[in-house]
Amino acid sequence: MNEQALIRDAQNGDLDAFNTLILHYQDSVFNTALRILGDHDLAADVTQDAFISAFKSINSFRGGSFKAWLLRTVTNACYDELRRQKRRPTTPLEPDTDDGEEMDSPRWLADPGMTPDQKAEADELEHAIQHCLDNLPMEFKTVVVMADLQGLDYSEVAVAVRVPLGTIKSRLARARLRLRECLQGFAELLPSVFRLGEESTA
Amino acid sequence: MKQRDLELLSSYLDGQLSSADSARLEARLRTEPGLRSVLQDLRGARSVLRQLPMRKAPRNFRLTPQMVRKNPPLPRAYPMFRFATTLATLLLFFTFGLNYLGPQLASQPPAFGMGGGGEPDTFAAESAQVEEAPGAELPATEAPAEEPSVAMAPMPTASAPAEDSARTAETTTTQTDEAGNVIGEGAAELQPQPASAQTAPPVSPVWQWILAGVALLSAFVMALMRQLAINRWRRRN
Numbered sequence: 001m002n003e004q005a006l007i008r009d010a011q012n013g014d015l016d017a018f019n020t021l022i023l024h025y026q027d028s029v030f031n032t033a034l035r036i037l038g039d040h041d042l043a044a045d046v047t048q049d050a051f052i053s054a055f056k057s058i059n060s061f062r063g064g065s066f067k068a069w070l071l072r073t074v075t076n077a078c079y080d081e082l083r084r085q086k087r088r089p090t091t092p093l094e095p096d097t098d099d100g101e102e103m104d105s106p107r108w109l110a111d112p113g114m115t116p117d118q119k120a121e122a123d124e125l126e127h128a129i130q131h132c133l134d135n136l137p138m139e140f141k142t143v144v145v146m147a148d149l150q151g152l153d154y155s156e157v158a159v160a161v162r163v164p165l166g167t168i169k170s171r172l173a174r175a176r177l178r179l180r181e182c183l184q185g186f187a188e189l190l191p192s193v194f195r196l197g198e199e200s201t202a
Numbered sequence: 203m204k205q206r207d208l209e210l211l212s213s214y215l216d217g218q219l220s221s222a223d224s225a226r227l228e229a230r231l232r233t234e235p236g237l238r239s240v241l242q243d244l245r246g247a248r249s250v251l252r253q254l255p256m257r258k259a260p261r262n263f264r265l266t267p268q269m270v271r272k273n274p275p276l277p278r279a280y281p282m283f284r285f286a287t288t289l290a291t292l293l294l295f296f297t298f299g300l301n302y303l304g305p306q307l308a309s310q311p312p313a314f315g316m317g318g319g320g321e322p323d324t325f326a327a328e329s330a331q332v333e334e335a336p337g338a339e340l341p342a343t344e345a346p347a348e349e350p351s352v353a354m355a356p357m358p359t360a361s362a363p364a365e366d367s368a369r370t371a372e373t374t375t376t377q378t379d380e381a382g383n384v385i386g387e388g389a390a391e392l393q394p395q396p397a398s399a400q401t402a403p404p405v406s407p408v409w410q411w412i413l414a415g416v417a418l419l420s421a422f423v424m425a426l427m428r429q430l431a432i433n434r435w436r437r438r439n
Contacts, residue, residue, distance in 0.1 A: 019264045026259040034257060044260050051263050055270050122255070129254050147216070148251040154218055170205065173212030173244070180247035 003066060010058050018055050025067060026051075028150055029074045035145045036078040038134050046081050050074035068146075068156040075142050075160065082138070124186075132182035140175035147172055211241045215248060267435070276431050283420045283427070290417035297410050301403040 001024060009017035029050060033043035054073045061069050133141055139161075146157045147168075154172075158165045213219050214227050231238050 015265060015267060015270065022263050022265065026263045027256060030259040030263075031257055035254070040260065047259070048263050051265060052269055055265055125250075126254060129250060144251065148248050149254060154213075154216070169209045169213055169218070172216075173208045174205075176212060176244045176247040177208060177240075179251065180243040183247065183250055 007058070007061065007066060010055065011061070015055070018058065021066070022051055025070055028067060029070055032071050032145055032150060033074050033078055035130070035133055035149055036075065036138075036141055037081060038130050042081065046077045047074060050077040053077065064159060065152070065156045067150075068152055068160040071146055071150060071152070072160040072162070075146075079138070128183065128186040129179075132179050132186075135182060136175055136178060140171050140178065143168055143171040144175040144179065148176075207237065208240065208244075211237070212244055215241070215244055277427050280424065280427050283424045287417050287420035287424060290413045290420065294410060294413040294417060297405040297413065300405055304404045 001020065003021070003024075006017045006021050010021065026047065030043060030047045033046045033050070034040060037043050037046065050070075050073045053076075054070055057073075133145070136144065142161055143157055146152045146160055147154070152160065154165055154168050157172075158168045161168065163171075210219065210223070210227055214224060219227065231241065
């Protein structure tokens, strides 16, 4: 895929070229929305809106990382959605867990090769991580999702979030520390996976 | 734990420190167990986050032209017809305005200080003439006023100045002979002038029909072109 050529064509109004870019990035964009919003259906809607918005404003892309630019668009769409939710709060239809948290188990995604125990473990781990992410302040969550989940480097995150590099470093460090504190609460729940301290040095 | 140390550890974890900073931090890590512990915590959090499964997009997010409301490409001649429609419509309104306002402007006396002020000598001379005939103020003041009006609309009232001056002269002479009674006749003679201007509008109705025809025809061709382009575009998408 010649990304630069596709971007140029899309900037000239070629929708097919932009759709090729969508196919390449839709998983990343959707996962970003999913981790920021914590809701599957909402994330899908926001992803679609973000792509529409990205196509309409593609002429504002002036080079650099296209993925970072797309993630900025979806992050903005998530902010808009969260602001809208604050104005008009709704009651979720999904069943709640025992501790009152909304259930968001990725059962449809489960690896068919996994045993039921492994599936349950993976579901719980994901639920625990999402719960901890949801408890982070929005600006921390955005940075940690982009850096640790999407694999953007610091400068790309800085471009996507439009804050200085130093702020990114600070937010990421504090977000990781808070996540660690939160995840420690799930240590007993997830004993086989949650071995944070036993990992070898990077 | 200092904020600065926390940032250093996090950046070290991501390989974002310079080699000199990394060496300094590694030296500290060897001697400070607290620092090592925090590094382990940060590494653990990062590691767990990276275990989150990358979900597959639940559907295809490809965009359709309808989603982005992309307009169908219109033929190259389309702007020409749009220009023709606009121009013909504007001209049509202009001709209506001209036909309506033209005669009125021609018959209307100008506002004070407009036009007549340019000829003080003539005005003075005529005033002197009028003073000879008592009660002839109205025609005398009207006479200089007629001239600028004619100058403002020369084409349609081309014959008016000649008639006016003749009439004025006639009226002035008559007024000297018959005093105030004839003034009414002079004024009555002046009345038919706007009527004659109305019978001959500045722009012929034929031209107005032509302009209206051009505007309507261009608009129709535009609509046809647009519809054909939309149909073609829908078939393609």
